[in-house]
Amino acid sequence: MTVERLPSSVKLPAVITDWFRARDWAPRRHQLDMVDAAAAGNHVLLVAATGAGKTLAGFLPTLADLIDHPRDGLQTLYISPLKALGVDVQRNLLGPIEEMGLDIRVETRSGDTPSDRKARQRARPPQILLTTPESLSLLLSYPDSDLFFATLKTVVIDEIHAFAREKRGDLLSLSLARLQTLAPAMRRVGLSATIADPEAYQGWLAPDADASLVRLVIGDPGADPDLSILIPDGRVPWSGHSGRYAAKQVMELIEAHRTTLVFCNTRSLAELIFQDLWKVNDQQLPIGIHHGSLGLEARRKVEAAMGDGRLRALVATASLDLGIDWGDVDLVVQMGAPKGSSRLLQRIGRANHRLDEPSKGMIVPGNRFEYLEARAALDAIDDRELDPDIFRPGTLDVLAQHILAIACAGPFDEAMLLAEINSAAPYAGLTPQTFATVLAYIATGGYALKAYDKYRRLTADGPGRWRITTPAVAVQHRLNAGIIVDNPMMDVRFKNGRMLGKVEEGFASTLTVGDHIFFAGLSLEVDRLKDSDIIVHASSKAARLVTYGGQRMSMSTHLADRVRRFLASPDDWQRFPDDVREWLEVQARRSILPQPDQLLVETFPHEGRHFFVMYSFEGWNAHQSLGMLITRRMESAGLKPLGFVANDYALACYSLEEVIDPVPLLSPDILEHEFVEWVEQSNLLKRAFREVAVIGGLVERQHPGKRKTGRQVSFSTDLIYDVLRKYDPGHMLLTAAWDDARARMTELGRLARLVERAADQMIHVRATRVTPMAVPLMVVIGREALPARSTADDSLLIEAEALAAEAMRVD
Structure with missing residues (x-):
């Protein structure tokens, strides 16, 4: 100071x-x-x-x-x-x-x-x-x-x-x-x-x-951060999103610094990067791993080791990108693109955690698009431009949980509580009618469930006053209250009972005795699966990675805008590595580079299939949703779609028949008809309902002395979901689930902007073969076509180079 x-x-x-x-x-x-x-x-x-x-x-x-x-x-x-x-x-x-x-x-x-x-x-x-x-x-x-x-x-x-x-x-x-x-x-x-x-x-x-x-x-501005992009051998890969190719160089950075934090965007990637670093850790430096699915003991052990200065590096997820203060950290490495300038600034702030010293950070981009995103993030930080803050109204499932908590403390007056709730910013616009609907839901469970006593949690206590029906309601509320609803999980334990952490039931269902998994930085062999436990012992054999579901981080809108501007600004390219600059130059000659307000769609044949690639930069979640909708339209149009792949930057659909005119595939009514039908027929709405039903207190995760398995919770919510859809389609929780599905799980706002742009700003280029900007997605299609558990990395590398050679050939 x-x-x-x-x-x-x-x-x-x-x-x-x-x-x-x-x-x-x-x-x-x-x-x-x-x-x-x-x-x-x-x-x-x-x-x-x-x-x-x-x-x-x-x-x-x-x-x-x-x-x-x-x-x-x-x-x-x-x-x-x-x-x-x-x-x-x-x-x-x-x-x-x-x-x-x-x-x-x-x-x-x-x-x-x-x-x-x-x-x-x-x-x-x-x-x-x-x-x-x-x-x-x-x-x-x-x-x-x-x-x-x-x-x-x-x-x-x-x-x-x-x-x-x-x-x-x-x-x-x-x-x-x-x-x-x-x-x-x-x-x-x-x-x-x-x-x-x-x-x-x-x-x-x-x-x-x-x-x-x-x-x-x-506060006074601090020292400008020292940020750079790591590009081993001066080349950026065509595909990938993890930066794994740079493990050796990252380990050399760890060796050259006191303490390094290595941030990853997902738990699976953190486990993978830890294994990659350990393989090249020739000096046997102490390194650790930290993410939210690890057990409390494992997390506390790593946190204590970091606090005492006993680790040279820690691989972590968002579980540590907030205000943890470890004064000896002098380097932060971001594996893969940062997805937002605010997130990157928050993470690099963990290095040299002092106002007068520059934080030192390095980004390892996974592919050429990710290089552009990394450069955009660094420019945004230089310009002091942070990610935009978008507020939305408060949700009704959270409101129901809060009202019940207040009732557990004692009887309340309806009018006074509404006034208090209206003083909270997210609920300033809550109307008396909606408030009454939430109260009725807590009191009876709703029209289709009111015959069941178990859903009666509130009762009238005089005019305009409410209280809980029985003291047991308070006990159950305190056991089950919470906002974070994970996918159903199973505990990973050693034979002696020591818990290592949790994996999702969906992944656990793919395991059999004798399988090997990478988890908590270890190779583990499965001994048995018992109830909600996976019993394991340590092993030295090769293992497969634990995977997790859930929504992926999408590139922020203002980083997407900067990347679009890069494509249309050749004067900026002199700052880029030679291979990235050449990639864009050949793209401009073979196809076009769109202006920031244009939506480029390319179609081309490749190995007996026809490809439709759209470069919208609206984020992986929006592209995933749109891919589902477009392939449905392609099926209806007789184009015989085979599938689609997406990343933050583009969406590629492939089919047996050629897309001659892409405009009908993106007409605005796609969000009015196909979107609603798709959500209702998919598991998307069911998953959203499970979350709001748990938060809203309709489905309990545990009883005194006994916790339900994730499978039991899912079974209960699926039954109730089907009953409400049939007999009470206007139920408050169905409305809340729809709000979640539309706004959060599919990033509907970005999806709507994309469809709106398509109507007036689409440019269709019919190419004769693969274009340079399409290569990162085409390689993903090749990877997804590999057999399960395949390790054919060499063949993928050969395929990527062959695709790149074809795309970059100018004739």
Whole structure:
């Protein structure tokens, strides 16, 4: 920290100023601004660079207040998106408190906290409690919650960007509204390093407050990051999305740095990259792996090793890309494209986690399109352009869970609760009619289910008042509440019972005794499958990778716009590697490079099949959905489609008959007819319904002493789904599932923009053979045609080179 003179208007207790002085530090301007905002009773949003001391800035007013006015009771609630982040903050906060000799208790509370400690915390709360949105909601469900939170003065929401626009943000916003009722003078504080629209977050943070009482504090800019793109041997591969080809070079970087974080976009890729790095780890350096499906013991062990400086590298997913502070990390490597400038900035901020030192990061692009995306991300960071923030109305399944939590705490008045809910930003537009529909759902389960007592959770308690039907409802709610609904999972355990983590039931169903899998950085042999457990032992044999379902990250819209501009700007190409520049130059000669507002569609024959390739840059999820719809239209048109492949940049469909005119395949009514029919006939809506049914409390995941298997949960939700579709098609949860399916699972907004562009901006090029920009997708088609478990990498490489030679030939 640089030494600054304290403004005369801000007076910190001597013990704090002495602590700073002993380290030759002084509080930064934005930290003092936070103290000033607290003195004025303001809500405040702090936007400051990584390493700027945001966490201390959030707690400094509480420390100063408790030094000047010592007292018991909960004073400050700190909300973090990750359990690991809460533990990390506790460690970094306890250090200064102990060094100052302060009598201030700081504790954490999450799903991993032992039950006896949770009970003690409710009886004797610490002055500072670090928790998650889900644990906060559960605390609010107890009858003594009004007493527990009566002394609360401040709520600090760290990494606010990770909450606000998702379902966890809906739950947190509702909980904040409840806390404001229980502690009317409570201040709300938001912290973030990566916010593109601070004003929108101010509105989310304290929507019901006078605008003059919601301050925005901007921290001083930090050192510009040191970012580069790794291109081994000066060549970027034609295909792939993982950067695996660079394992040897990444290992050399690890050897040359103190501690390296290697980020991957998926859990499967993290396991794969760990294995690749271990194979070339000639110096036997200690490296680890961390992702959300690993067991608590495994994650804590790795986190402790990183904190103690015992690891030279850690391969991780988004489970660690938020505010974990390990001061010895001096390099971050991003394997594959970053998908967003905000995400990349957040991840590289883990290196040299100090404001005055540049964070050092390196991207390893998986293919030539990914090189363009990586370059776009670096340019966006140089221009200080972050990913746009898109807010949407709160969901009804989350609202139902929150209302039941409030009822578990005690009877409530309907009108008063609606007013409180309307004070939460995502639910500001909730109408009395919709509110009544949600209440009726909680009270009866809905029209088709009201004959069953098990769905009766609320009952009238006088005019306009409600209470839970029995105390058992509260017990079941606390066992099952939560927003994160994973796919059905099975535990991976050693024979001695030690749990390594979880894999999805769908993947587990493909396993038999004697199979080998890579998981938790180990090769494991399956001994037996028992109930919800997979019993394994360590092995040295080759193994296959554990795969996970779920939605993939898509390239952000503003990175997509930059990539489109690259294609139309030859003057930019001088910055690109020779092979990338040549790729674009030959594409311009063989076909065209579209302008940013154009949609290029190419058709060409190859090996007896006809290909239709569309370069829209609207993201993998949108392209996957559109591929389903287009192949259905191709079938109806007699084009005999064989399949499709997609990535973030393009969609390729292949068929036995040629697409002469692509315009009818993309007419706007595709979203009015085929889309609805496809969603209703696919498993997409069923999966969405399973999630909202669990969140909304219709289907329970566990009972006292017994947890349902994922298969049992799926069976229950599928039965209810079929009943509601037949007898109650307007049911609230079906509506919520449709909203999820359209908006989240298929990225409908991007899909709609793509179809809209196609109507007026499509350019159709009929090529005689494969074009250069089509090669990355054509290679994927070759890979997908290989037999299951094939390891024919050499043949794929030969095929890729042959395709590339054909595409790049100019004649």
